[in-house]
Amino acid sequence: xxxxxxxxxxxxxxxxxxxxxxxxxxxxxxxxxxxxxxxxxxxxxxxxxxxxxxxxxxxxxxxxxxxxxxxxxxxxxxxxxxxxxxxxxxxxxxxxxxxxxxxxxxxxxxx
Numbered sequence: 001x002x003x004x005x006x007x008x009x010x011x012x013x014x015x016x017x018x019x020x021x022x023x024x025x026x027x028x029x030x031x032x033x034x035x036x037x038x039x040x041x042x043x044x045x046x047x048x049x050x051x052x053x054x055x056x057x058x059x060x061x062x063x064x065x066x067x068x069x070x071x072x073x074x075x076x077x078x079x080x081x082x083x084x085x086x087x088x089x090x091x092x093x094x095x096x097x098x099x100x101x102x103x104x105x106x107x108x109x110x111x
Contacts, residue, residue, distance in 0.1 A: 007051075011035050011063040018073045022088040027057050027110065032064040032071050033080035040080045043097050047082065050103040086110055 011033060021030070031047065033040035051059045064071035064079060074083055074090075082094040084106055092109035094102060 007057075007059040008061055011040075011061045013063050016060070016062075016070070018070060021070075021085065024058075024085060024088045026087065027054070028085045029057055029059045030074070030083040030085065031059065031061045031080055032074065032076045032083070033061065034063055034065055037079045039078070039096050043080050046097055046100040046103055047080070049100045050107065054107065082106060084110055 011031075021028070029051065047059075051057060062068075062070055064076055064081075074081075078095050080096065082097065082103065083090055084092045084094075092106050094106045097103050097106075
């Protein structure tokens with residue numbers, strides 16, 4: 001069950017299936033990207049700043065790339081792509097944020 005998962009600090013290979021993510025409860029932020037991606041590195045501090053303000057949030061960094069099924073299922077085209085889920089349903093998405101206020105705006109759509 002997805003409720004057992006915790007946030008991860010580094011991009012991890014697909015540890016979860018689309019079905020597990022769909023069954024999640026509460027708020028989950030999926031971050032699709034890659035450790036070598038310049039855009040991901042540039043966005044990292046803005047994303048982490050806002051995530052740290054939401055202690056209830058699970059932040060899952062997913063290593064995306066060629067042949068990665070989860071990214072395709074979520075129709076991810078550019079990195080990083082942030083997808084905010086509530087009870088397994090997408091409520092908002094943000095592509096290539098640079099500033100923390102852009103990331104905060106993503107969270108404001110969850111009310």
